[in-house]
Each structure stands twice: as C-alpha cells, then as structure tokens.
Amino acid sequence: MRYLPLTGHDRTDMLATIDAPHIDALFVDVPEEARLDGPIHGLPLHASEMAVERHMTRLARQNTVAGEVPFFLGAGAYRHHVPASVDHLIQRGEFLTAYTPYQPEIAQGTLQMLFEFQTQVARMLGTDVANASMYDGSTACWEAIGMARRITKRGKAILSGGLHPHYVSVAKTMAKYTGDQLETALPTLSADTDLDALIAAIDDDTSCVVVQYPDILGRIADLRPLADAAHAKKALLIAVVTEPVAMGAIVSPGEMDADIVVGEGQSIGVGLQFGGPYVGLFGCKDKYVRQMPGRLCGETKDADGRRGFVLTLSTREQHIRREKATSNICTNSGLCALAFSIHMTLLGEAGLRRLAGINHAAACRAADRLAKVPGVTLVNDSFFNEFTLDLGREARPIVRALADQGVLAGVSLGRLYPGADALANGLIVAVTETSSDDDVEALATALEAALA
Template sequence: MLSLICKPKTKFNFYNLRNFFSKGIKTDYLDYSHRYLPQTGKSRREMLKEMGLSSINELFSDIPKNALIDKFDKFDYDKMTEEQVFNTVNNILKKNTDVSNLPFFLGGGVYKHNVPSTVDYITQRGEFLTAYTPYQPEVSQGTLTAIFEFQTQVARITGMQVANASMYDGSTALGEAVLMACRSTRRKKVIVGGGVHPHYVQVIDSMTKFSEKVECEHMPADLHGTQIEKLIQSVDKTTACVVVQNPSFFGHIHDLERLAAACHKHKALLVVGFTEVLSLGAIQSMGEMGADIAAGEGQSIGIPMSFGGPHLGLFATSKKLMRTMPGRLVGETKDIDGKRAFVLTLGAREQHIRRDKATSNICTSSGICAVAFTVHLTSLGETGFKELAYLNHNKACKLAEKIVNEIPNIKLINDKFFNEFTIQLPFNYSSQRITKELLKEGIVAGLPLGTLYNGKFDDHLLVACTETNTDEDMDKYVSALKRKLK
C-alpha cells in the first residue's frame, strides 16, 4: 500500500497533491510540465532581464501581429482535466491531413518508404536510445561498433574509401562538402550545378555567405538534364569544386566520369550530392564515377518522413582527404589483450583541442537516425538493398508509362530516372492548382516546381513512386489526373 512519508497539515485530496508538486517543491528544480525543457521560469526571467526585456512578448515584438498565433492562450489548463486537454489538442491535430493511407507521390528530397518494425524495436532499446557521445571508448564499445558498421555501409554504397559518423541532414552535409573542398584545394571558386535541390543550394549559400574563402557561381536550373557539358567547360585552374546532384533534383541520372576527369585535370574536386540514397542500389556509385566527396540524405533507409526531420546526413570521401573531413570518425583497433576494439579516431571539431583550427562547427551526429539506417540496411543485406532499389525503379517506370500513354498532351521530361521524374502538364495548367485539386480527392500528387522556382516551371510536376505505391494507387492517380486535365 502506498503512503506519503510526510504527513500534510491539511486533508490530502487530488488538488492538494497537485499544489504540493507545483508549489510545495521549488519549481526551479522540479517542473513536471516541462520534462524535456531545461529552462525554468527563473532562468527565463534572468535571460530576459539580461537582454533588457520585461516579458517574452517584447522578445517577439518585431514579428508582425498578424503572424502571431494566440489560439493557445485560450487554454485554461488550471480548470481543465487531463482528458479535456488531451481531447482539445487531439481535435486540433485532426485538422492535419493523414497521408499514411493516401496515394502518395510526393518526393523532392523526402520519400515515403516502408520502415520495418525491426528498426523501431532495436533503436528503442535503452543502450541505443540513451547512449551518449562515445568519448570514453572503454565504456562505449556498443555505440562505437554501431557507428563503425554505419560508416562501413555508407562507404560501400557510395563507392568511397571513408565515411564519417553521420551529419545532421543532406543539405548541411553538402554545405560542409563545399567548405571542405575549398579548404583542401585552397581555392575560392565553387560551381553549383542547376540540378542540385534548390533547398540544398540555399543551405550552401547560407553556410558560405560570410566566408571570404568561398565564391559560389550558380548555374541556371537544369530542367532537361543537359548541363553536364557546360559544367565541364566551366572548370579551370581557379575552381575549388563542382557540385552536382545524381539523380538530379528533376530526376535525371548522369554519367559523371567525364566531369570528374575535367575537375581532376585542373586539380579541382567533384562533389556529388544526393537526396534519394536508395538509388545507389541501382545506379553507378559516386566513387565509381570518380567523385571526391559524396554528401546527401539517408532518410530513405530506416527513417520515416517525420514532417521533414530529424533526418540523416551522409558524408563520404577519399582517404587522401580524410583529415579535412567534418564530423567524427570511428576506427578499428585492438585492446591491451589483442581483441578487436573501436575508438574515436578522428574528431576535428570545435569542442576538441583544435578549437579555431577545427574543420567544422558540426557539434554532433544524428546518432539514433544512423543506428536506424544501419539496422534497416543490415536487415536488407546487399541483395535486398538492390532488390528494393529495382522495385522502386520498376514502379516509377510503370507509373510514368501509364501517365504518358493514358493522358493526352502530357510530356515526360526525363529519358533516364530512378524513382522520381518530372512531367509537364498540357495547356500551361498550373501544377500548384492540380495538386490542390487532387488533394481534395485524397491524392498527394507530387511537388509543384513553381513553388520552388518563384513561379517558373509552374506547369511542371515532380512525381515520386516508391515500393509503398500499389497498382490501385497508380490507377487512382492517373484517372484523377486525366479527369482534371480535360
């Protein structure tokens, strides 16, 4: 039978118990309502005072009033039961569109793939979920082993010699690749191809904006995938690196061997980005085509879409460039008894002794996402990885063929693609309009390109098809699209 050690002066009903926790113990040390928020009311007040502000509203005074949300001020938690709060919030969440069972053809950097239950089961184990950064190898062998396996897998699928212990996401990984290329070559000029995801380009610009050692030159959007020859001609002895994406943002698959040769001829580096890591199970890897750095997104393996994050940045390079690589590297060694062991071999970042000479400001890795990636890829194996890739490709080919054959005047832009392709709608029909109309019918039609290019390519739609799309999904999509384009 449960009992309180201290005997209260007043009758101890439910409401007194609540007051006991909210007032009886100092909330600066115990605050059950903010379990995962480290700041207490006292510390927030101290920060505001230091900034010369009297309230949190003053901190946000520059935000236009019409952009502020005040709906949650209507919640009166003190007068609501837990069940009432739960039901109220749940009714708000119901306004979101549940896409889990809808025909879903949206890609553009985040993809809907099946994540086997094995991944969740293993990653939720305490030794993985709560494991801290492995500074002390003697007590972190499990974490270090998982990271080592992850690095090995990334190096294998990208065709590179070495990979780091993961990064935040694909866009920041590609931005770090650009900075690394400039460090390694001691040159400023960076040529960014027109097939790179526009969001990735924005991140590159943000990360290099205040660096005097980087000058970015942007190629126009490569809608038709014909820009490789221009990139080859643009490389000269002042070029630090050329940045391309394969498959490109528009879905095109490129042979990059000639571009790699042109870069190396002028002692420049070829940086290849990617958003769909599953493509590496079907197409030639970056390393096989001569790339110096491969950087991109690993979300497709083991990680759900999660409204855009957290995701997983993959980064691989050559052994020659290893010491200029950002992040950390786990290596294999032997312990005092001669047994196989793992240790943090390389960690040239700001928290270590190099300080201002650190190669990167990356402070951590996406550890739990990296474990999920490793668990999923291990469960697939090399054969399963390739089979899943070809399954995606075959489904995309089937959908593209149905669209072109059954809908008059629609145009397929790509001649080669993996599981994502671009279509041009007839009669200058707005892709933004078509996606809104199909969403009303319960179909997520794809990514309207006009939203990312300021209205340009507004009649173009980027469509992704993965193993999660059934024949029924495809039939429903093509039928609805055909009806709307009449």
C-alpha cells in the same frame, strides 16, 4: 543535471561582454513582423493535460496520412517501407537514451554501431571512408563545400541547376558567413542535364563543382567527364545523393571518381516524420580524411588482443580547440544512423539491389501510364524511381486540387522554384515499393479529369 537559473545581474554581465545593449538586440536578424511582442494570440496561458491532449488530437486529424492515400511525393524525402524490427530495436534503452560519446572508449556498443554505419555508407557511396554522421543531406552538402575550400584554398563553388533548391538555400545561408562565392543556376525542364555548362564554368578559382545524382528532376548522368574536368583544374567534384536506395541500381558516385559524396539517408530506416529528424551521409577519398567534418570511429584491439572500437578522428568544435575544428556540428543524428544501419543490415547488398529493382520497375510502369494522359509529357526517360512530368499548364493548382481529392500527386516545380515561369508546368513524381498499381491508376484518372 541541475538547472541553475541566471540572475538579472548575470544577464547584464553577459550582455555587456558581447556589447549588446539589451536582449532584443540578439534578434535583429529576425524580421520585425515575425517577432512576438507578447503571448501568442488565441492560446491560453495554461490548460489541463487532458485539454491539451484533446486539442493536439484534433490538430493531428487535419494531417493526411501518407499510407492511407495514393502518395507520390519525393524531391528529397521518400516514403519507403521500414520493417517493424527497426523501430523495435532503436527503442532499446541503451540506444534510445544514448548521446554523443564524450568518453568514447567506454561506449563500445555506440562506437561499434557507428563503425558499422560508416562501413555501410562508404560501400554504398563508393568512397574510401565515411563519417558518423551529419544532421541531414542539406547541411552535409554545405560541409562538403567548406571542406573543398580548406583542401583547395579556393573560395568559388559551382552548383548544378539540378541540385535541390533547399540544398542551394542552405549553402547560400552559410556562405554569407564564410565569404564563399556560389555560382548557381535554375534547371531546365528538359531531359538534358547541365554537365556541359558546368564543365565550361570550371576555372582556376573553382574549389568544387556540386552536382546531384540523380538530380532534382530525376535525371541520371555519367559524372566521369565532369570529374575529369574538375580534376584538370585541381578542383573537387562533390556528388549529392538524396535517394540512397538508387545506389542499389546505379553506379555509385565514388566509382565515377567523385572526391566527396554526401547525401540524405532518410530513405533507409527513417520515416518521413514531417521533414525530420533525418540523417546526413558523408564520404570522401582517403587522402582528404583529415579535412572531413564530424567524427570517424575505428576498429582496434585492446591490450588482451580483443576486438574493440575507438573514436579515431573527431574534428568537431566540442572535442578540440574551436579554431582547429573543421565543423561546428554538435550532434551525430545517432538514433537515425542506427535506424539506417539496422535497415541496411536487414537488407544486405542483395536486398538493397532487389529493393532498388522493385522501385525502378514500379516507376517505369507509372511513367508509361502517366505519359498516356492527354496533355502530359514525360520530361526525362532516364530515371531511377523519380521522374518529371510537363503538365502543359501550371502544376501547383492541379496538385492542390488532387490533394483535395485524396491523391498526393507529387511535388510541383513551381513550389520549389517560385517565380520561375519556365518551370511552372513541371511535376516531380516519386514511385517507391509502397506505390501500388491501383495508386498509379488513381493518379492517372485524377490527372485526366483535372486536365480535361
């Protein structure tokens, strides 16, 4: 693709068309203190390739490598073992350089991969259909809220206190532009979920109820009563799954009559990668498929009766008239979806169930050991591979102190909910198949010393 730069006259015409007096007017929503008024202080205007490489290497060495220390971080992004074959296969040229199939029927390999991805996601989430695919779990969550508005013609969404606060933040950002009313709450540092409060809050104006499963504290609840209550008021139940490996051990949200199930697929096939890129999961009941964002790949037969794949449904703004689009998503996280699908294929259903069992058993051993640390209380005794501890004092400084010792103890609730004093003592601990008994003992020993 050739680069055709704009002239000064072109820029002037563009600004006039959108009634902007100057280029800086496009950035008025960025706080003034966050805007640059010149080159970044301290950075040279140019440097040799070798100098840049040495500088970036020095910066990279400041990072703590997850696989080299006891690692218990979770809260929406999880460290799992990804087989080397996943990385090998996604780097094949036909996958690595492929982009959105604008002429889909000639991209049979891409369409087949996305079709298989959809099948795996739908079976995992317990939904009739799944799309391919979304940016990540948080944006998939918002897309589900928007979809519920289109279906119910209502504009009030009730968000569980157990929903990840980053997901809530994304929803609030988007709701500013759609007029949706979001009812939110903070979680409580207890074993009880807020399902009863959610049920009580549903009224005739409610479009949907959004609940995380397992929730931000790792708690697992039966969603059936919530689904029944929502449906009684003609509202939808949206379930959010941030740890898809859990679906190998617990009942899927779709089986509990959730209307839309979304989530983050990072745990399967995709590394932590400093927070992205990740891959969103999105499934729903068949009757709502035409309101589903993203794209849907389907299987068919060609004129000679051979198996083939087509782009069955595409509701994105770049494929159809913008005013008819159900989403403005402009990519499909295709490479991450491929990594997910390859890893799932290697595991199979039996492998996923075994992996889930290993995770849960390791988390149970860790919870038992950490609960013996003086001053530590296990908040929830119902969990998959992630649970919450009450340290009896503010968790953030303890987490920092342990990190300085080379132990990444978990995610403090004070970090996720700054200013919420009732949650400040909480520590979310995630344990996966990559966590050894020695790692758990190192965490327990470090906690004992820090709390003494």
